[in-house]
């Protein structure tokens with residue numbers, strides 16, 4: 001299932017909206033990480049430079065996966081494994097409790113956030129990290145899904161409480177100019 005409002009604008013425009021490396025400094029991501037909906041690899045490449053593990057970059061759109069593979073090769077990064085996969089239908093291609101991190105960036109407005117979070121919990125080792133960012137809904141933003149489906153920090157915290165097995169070591173934080181972040185840890 002292609003998640004609602006998940007299509008991407010042109011790569012240059014999308015990547016002008018983020019300082020991806022600065023955003024990643026806010027998260028304790030390390031080791032082997034899976035990314036649901038990697039898009040152009042905006043966060044995949046800087047994450048791969050920051051971890052000694054493998055970044056499993058997954059997207060339902062083959063053109064996105066080809067883009068990430070080409071960019072990884074051009075950058076000489078051999079720790080990115082990009083794959084076409086419908087995570088909502090088949091989950092991550094990872095066994096239980098085998099990953100150190102899961103990245104859910106600009107994706108939790110999709111139809112089934114509880115499924116995404118449950119799958120993230122399943123693949124994480126104890127102590128592993130779920131990193132979340134999303135567009136703020138309390139200010140005007142140049143992009144982002146319709147406000148009616150844009151999740152607030154409070155909504156995400158409630159979903160995580162419903163899923164269980166994840167704790168929030170610190171409060172939500174702002175990622176100026178347009179995003180907020182949340183980090184959860186597998187118990």
Ligand SMILES: C[S@@+](CC[C@H](N)C(=O)[O-])C[C@H]1O[C@@H](n2cnc3c(N)ncnc32)[C@H](O)[C@@H]1O
Pocket residue numbers: 001002003005006007008036037038039040041042043058059060061064085086087088089104105106107
């Ligand atoms: C809004 S983009 C976000 C891309 C990236 N996370 C970022 O922040 O730069 C959402 C991405 O999720 C992908 N996607 C949509 N449904 C998916 C699914 N069921 N499984 C895997 N990827 C999916 C889309 O193709 C798109 O590349």
